Amino acid sequence: MLSLLRIDRVLGFTNRCLKSKQEHFSIMSFRGNAVMDGSKKQKMVNLVWRPISTQSSSNVDSEAGSNVQDGQCSKSSGVIETASAGKHSVSLEVGASLMRFIKGKEGTTQMKIEEEMGVKIIFPSSRNEDHIIIEGGSVDCLTKASERIATIIDEVVRSPSLDYSHFVSLPLAIHPELVAKLVNFQKSILQDVQPVDETTSVAVNLKANSETRQVNVENRSIQVVSYPPKAKEATSSTLFDLGIEKSIFIKPNTFHLTVLMLKLWNKDRLNTARDVLKSIYPSVMDALDNRPLFIRLKGLDCMRGSLAKARVLYIPVEEIGDEGRLLRACKVITDAFVKAGLVLEKDANQSLKLHATVMNARHRKRKDKRKKMDTFDAREIHKQFGNEDWGEYLIQEAHLSQRFVFDQSGYYRCCASIPFPGEHRD
Structure with a gap:
């Protein structure tokens, strides 16, 4: 289990700042981040205090992160929450996506913490805010409540209850010819309707002034569609039986290789991830020998x-030249994010297998939630596309992508990116 960062020195610092009964103080910033780097387990709980003094106080230790000058202690970071005598508050950055877990079902978790710890938890009015406020009558009750919330966050982050929010990707949808191939791949399986070019006549009944007449209208003004010949497995009923439907296909405009999955549940972690990716650009270039990297996509396989x-x-990935530069670059990226404490331990210990997913049963949109269908029959698809040559493509960048949010091109929203070497072939 993760252990919480002790705050004894901070409490000692606060006591030294309280020189008389007339002085009051408040807790100003609390940030809870679970750091998971695959080797160490540490929950970073940073409590930053700002005494509010009515009289001058002597200087305090620099290790406490504050100093007192002209009757005030200067803050080190965060947002100050001023409290009245005998009442204290703490601002806790938990991340908007975690608010519901602190509230619990119908507010039960929140009420339990408030009753047991003697505190009041105030949630923000906006869904985009990352902070909650905890108010209480003593420093001890605030500390215990903060620790309880930090434990809840840690458990949620490690569980499937909180989905991955971001990932490091190598975009492939930037190649229009590849996107077109994926669109045709989907259509050939789903057997989309197609317009007919031949000119035909359609009988139309026109009714005017209680008189009905029949006229012939050419299909140049009316779009007529017909179904192309279908393979025996391609009828709608059979597709359903095979577990094949449009929702399990990867959207061609989001086609990519995944390097690393991330749970960035608050702004601090997202900003750290941005900084990490940008900082390792020279190391990634060294891993690539400062030369363009091409890959070949060929065949179809099952994970x-x-x-x-x-x-x-998925479509297997081969590096042109087979020099191992792609995997070296990916390792540089992964190691940096692990070192920064942004990767779950179970993900840090997994070996990377680069692949380009084309169908995933997990994406299925179920109309009837009672019917669980987490697989599909891919045998006929593999017969047709098992040896497909999808082409050779340049990897142009590494992309910190936000899941479930898309830009104008249809690709995932870019939070940060670093370029790979430009195009030229030996």
Whole structure:
């Protein structure tokens, strides 16, 4: 289990600042971040205090992160929450996505903490705010409540309850010819309707002034569609039986290689991730030998399990030249994010297998939630596309992508990126 950062020195610092009964203080900033780097387990809980003094106080230790001059202690960071005598408050940055876990179902978790710790938890009015305020009658009750919330956050982050919010990707959808191939791949399986070019006549009944007449109208003004010949497995009923539907296909405009999955649940972690990616640019360039990197996409394969009960269908990736530069660059990226404490331990210990996913049963949109269908039959798809040559493509950048949010091109929103070497072939 993760241990909480002790705040004994901070409490000692506060006591030294209180020189008389007339002095009051407040807790000003609390940030809870679970640091998971694969080797160390430490929950970073930074409590920063700002005494509010009515009289001059002597200087305090620099290690406490504050100093007192002209009757006030200067803050080191965060937002100050001023409290009256005998009442204290703390601002806790938890991240908007975690608010619901602190509240609990119908507010039960919040009420339990408030009753047991003797505090009041105030949530922000805006869904975009990351901070909550905890108010209480003593420093001890605030500390205990903050520790309880930090434990809740840690448990949630490590569980599937909180989904990954961001990931480091190598975009492939920047290549229009590849996107077109993926669109055709989907259409050939789903058998989309197509317009007919031939000129035909359609009988239309026109009714005016209680008189009905029949006229012939050419299809130049009316779009007529017909279904192309379907393979025996491609009828709608059979597709359903096979577990194949449009929602399990990856959107062509989001096509990519995944380097690393991340849970960045507050602004601090997101800003840290941005800084990490930008800071390792020279190291990534060294790993690539400052030369352009091309990959080949060929074939179709199943991620774990059998083709008859597939969960993920993907296109294997080959580095042109097979020099290992791509994996070296990915390792530089992964190691940096692990060192920064932004990677879950289970993810840090996994070996990287680069692949380009084309179908994923996890993305299925179920109309009837009672019917669980987490696999699909990919045998016929593999027969047709198992040896498909999708082409060779340049990797142009590494991208810190935000899941579930898209830019104008249809690709994931870019939070930060670093370029790879430009295009030229030996």
